[in-house]
Amino acid sequence: MTAILLQELTKRFGTLTAVNSVSLEVNEGEIYGFLGPNGSGKSTVIKLLCGLLEPTSGTAWIAGKNVRQDPEAIREQIGYMSQRFSLYEDLTVEENLHFFGSIYGLSGRLLQNRSREVMQLLDLSGRGRQLAGTLSGGLKQRLALAGAILHQPRIMFLDEPTAGIDPVARRELWDLFFHFSSQGITLFVTTHYMDEAERCTSVGYIYLSQLIATGEPEGLKKLPEVNPSGTRRLEINCHPITQALRILRTAPYVRDATIFGQAIHLLADASASESDIERDLQIQGVTSILVRPIEPSLEDVFVLLTRRQEAARV
């Protein structure tokens, strides 16, 4: 079942095209990771899908309903967590939840039970009486998520839910996302973290307001554009790493070389062997060399696709 479907969705602000003819499809129960540099149009896409902005052209279907024709019918089905904390800072945690719950038609016992349930789920129990404005960043994010899940939506739009959150809390949030997903809830999540992207069912990469890749992470890594025929990917650990990078970039068999953490990722001609590379580096005084073949990472995929896109523009 398709939960979210975009067809050539476009949004212009005056002369600026923030979203340029984006088409994609997300199945029910999937976690769709939406990536792209700052200002590429991620938040705008989410706002279009939540009915906060009207598309300039193209359209989208949420849970089978057209966002242009039937925006109100969609509201009950979706939960939205905006990039910036947007619950009431001068209300307590409980008051915020009660307020949003009551707007969705929850009341009395049902509302009480549901907010207690959600507070437990998000580890907010005991914070009920605290003003939302005095919560720490991580707790604010959880409260925002609580507000978005309260009315049991089928589809959730989460705009950078893990921005500015410590690694442990980030992992806990993702555990929750998988929990939601296992209940059949569809999640549309934007992020800048590659490790999060790797965990998604599908990912999309938007660059300069155009979607340049979408699909399962494994599928994207196998794209022919990412693995040009006659090339192979290698990872090199060595010392000193910057000198090695300089050497490799001038080597005739190297197509691309970038530093990745403590190692160099290399896209080289298929003819280049591990021993060739090792020898070339050793001559120049690089030590403790370890070369091994690797799969492309999602980051490799996005970097490559971005370069191709850039090259195509000029």
Added chain:
Amino acid sequence: MFRGIFSVLYKETIQIRRDPFTLFLILALPLFQLLMFGYAINTNVRNIRTAVYNLDHRRASREIIDAFTNTEYFQIVRWAQSDQELNDLIVAGEVKIGIKIPADYTDNLLKWGRATVLVLIDGSDSSIASQAVAVSNSVGLSQSLRRLLEQHPVPEPALAVEVRPKMLFNPDMRSANFMVPGLIAIILQIITTFLTAFSIVRERERGTLEQLLVTPVRPAGLMLGKLAPYCVIAFLETCGVLVVMRWIFDVPIQGNLLLLLAVAVLFLLTALGIGLLISTRAQNQVQAMQMAYFVILPSILLSGFVFPRESMPAVMQWVGYLIPASYFIEVMRGIVLRGAGWLELWENIAALALMGFLFLTVSALRFRKTLG
């Protein structure tokens, strides 16, 4: 159509309660303003500071000085000893009026039956100057008449034609009676317009509006839920300023208080509607503030609050018809000062009702559930 109204109303009430200082300001500020402006705006001229340079000192000169002070318009605060000093006192702003009685005043009166008194008037404040001219002329006239009658006694001293103006309303011609009802209208307009405009624009600024808009809340429910608490506050405010008007400025309400309150509610709705209309446009509080001023300035200048609308150019009069405050000020003065009722005022009331309905409807229609 009104989905979410009670949730929003409840939330708004909590937020207002949680910020008692703002609530205090909202309630107290207009009262302070009313007190301040009510005392400051006083077009009645009394006890104008006056200096006298008397070169004569005989009985007749003292009589004319008494005649001036008896009018209560002039209060003698200085006695000058030279022309130069009299002049300097006015230039320095110590006094507004200088009266010079020449040395030959009594002589001239006795010998020729005519004498001159010089009255110097500081013309920089036009309302004081014009009254000073009128009053000193009438002092001169009554003094002349008295002397004339002393010399040529008539059996029944009476003027051939006497004009006797009689004030029907506001018999003491107190400017408070005239100004305060209008002032109340202006103050209510200012606080309600600002309050409502800000209450929505603030949510837009903080991003909470975005979260609200993705919920199934209906525009009308959202707006009315937000308005209701401010409507109550503004109504309490109205009662407060009426109390100040009645017991502090001592302006009695001649007409029906209930009618007055009912029309006040209508007026508040139009002001709330204007605030809402602003909030559908303004992206932040600064813009909202500017737009509110754009509405409030004409309400002060063209509504008849300060300047009578009859004396304005036709265009300005027409603009005045588009301002709710014009009608409300008319109604306030009618009920408070003249004891007018529904029959005399229904046109103004109808105009207010129409405008309130129009503003609220237009803003509800304009308020679409999108951001951009």
